[in-house]
Amino acid sequence: MRKKLLSGSLNEKEIEVEPETDNLPNFEIFPGPGLELLDFDISEMISNIFQGKGTPRKVKTTVHSAWKLYVENEINRLISKDKLVETAKMAVEENGIIFIDEIDKIANTDKQVGIDVSRSGVQRDLLPIVEGSKVPTKYGMIDTSHILFIAAGAFNTAKPSDLIPELQGRFPIRVELNSLTQKDFERILTEPENSLTKQYQAIFRSEGVELKFMPEAIREIARFAALANEKMEDIGARRLHTVMNKLLDDFLFEMPSETLKSVKITKKMVTEHLSPVIESEDLSRFIL
Numbered sequence: 001m002r003k004k005l006l007s008g009s010l011n012e013k014e015i016e017v018e019p020e021t022d023n024l025p026n027f028e029i030f031p032g033p034g035l036e037l038l039d040f041d042i043s044e045m046i047s048n049i050f051q052g053k054g055t056p057r058k059v060k061t062t063v064h065s066a067w068k069l070y071v072e073n074e075i076n077r078l079i080s081k082d083k084l085v086e087t088a089k090m091a092v093e094e095n096g097i098i099f100i101d102e103i104d105k106i107a108n109t110d111k112q113v114g115i116d117v118s119r120s121g122v123q124r125d126l127l128p129i130v131e132g133s134k135v136p137t138k139y140g141m142i143d144t145s146h147i148l149f150i151a152a153g154a155f156n157t158a159k160p161s162d163l164i165p166e167l168q169g170r171f172p173i174r175v176e177l178n179s180l181t182q183k184d185f186e187r188i189l190t191e192p193e194n195s196l197t198k199q200y201q202a203i204f205r206s207e208g209v210e211l212k213f214m215p216e217a218i219r220e221i222a223r224f225a226a227l228a229n230e231k232m233e234d235i236g237a238r239r240l241h242t243v244m245n246k247l248l249d250d251f252l253f254e255m256p257s258e259t260l261k262s263v264k265i266t267k268k269m270v271t272e273h274l275s276p277v278i279e280s281e282d283l284s285r286f287i288l
């Protein structure tokens with residue numbers, strides 16, 4: 001029997017197993033202000049009420065799946081959850097990085113007087129967390145004093161000085177990023193595992209059409225994207241979505257088609273589709 005089990009000849013045989021499951025309901029209770037230092041855990045108290053509820057149940061599965069289940073159970077027995085949580089909390093407090101995107105959207109501006117109060121309120125809510133305080137989480141209190149906070153924003157309608165002074169002081173290092181170049185757009189279109197070109201190839205493949213981008217066509221797409229950002233508002237890599245959609249819109253409309261089986265995107269095709277839109281300022285503003 002041992003030899004058969006190790007050889008895999010019993011992998012597809014069905015057996016009944018009793019999985020180890022936690023029958024207790026999962027309660028997540030976050031204490032309010034002033035209740036963080038109480039000496040009892042409300043979640044633990046409620047879980048104790050349900051202790052012993054539920055009866056083990058057997059399930060039918062294959063030997064291969066049951067083997068994985070038992071290996072996972074043995075691994076869980078060897079891991080101390082309390083130690084794991086403490087290690088994770090220490091790693092977060094000492095080496096954590098929090099990235100706050102679109103922080104310019106909560107800056108106060110003279111043009112938006114009606115909602116300045118709520119914007120200031122969000123900033124003041126962020127202030128104690130950024131300055132360093134204890135924040136309640138599912139696994140206990142987390143001290144944010146040594147966590148690195150990075151904030152970013154376009155600041156096209158606001159300035160960093162529009163943030164409240166206290167929040168500005170918590171971000172002393174300021175860096176201005178350069179606009180994306182044609183080379184950057186080429187890398188975005190080719191290097192990521194789920195790049196935009198690969199996404200469109202998957203869409204076409206789902207309709208039975210093979211989509212191929214020639215290298216010079218990708219360079220031309222990147223050139224038009226960079227040019228559109230220069231002529232109009234610089235929206236970064238988002239420009240590629242509108243450029244690609246304009247380029248492939250006709251083919252997407254035709255699919256599925258009995259005659260369309262493959263599409264090869266060349267430099268000439270990219271120029272014919274995008275050049276008229278880029279040259280016309282009114283068209284480019286509304287289409288790209």
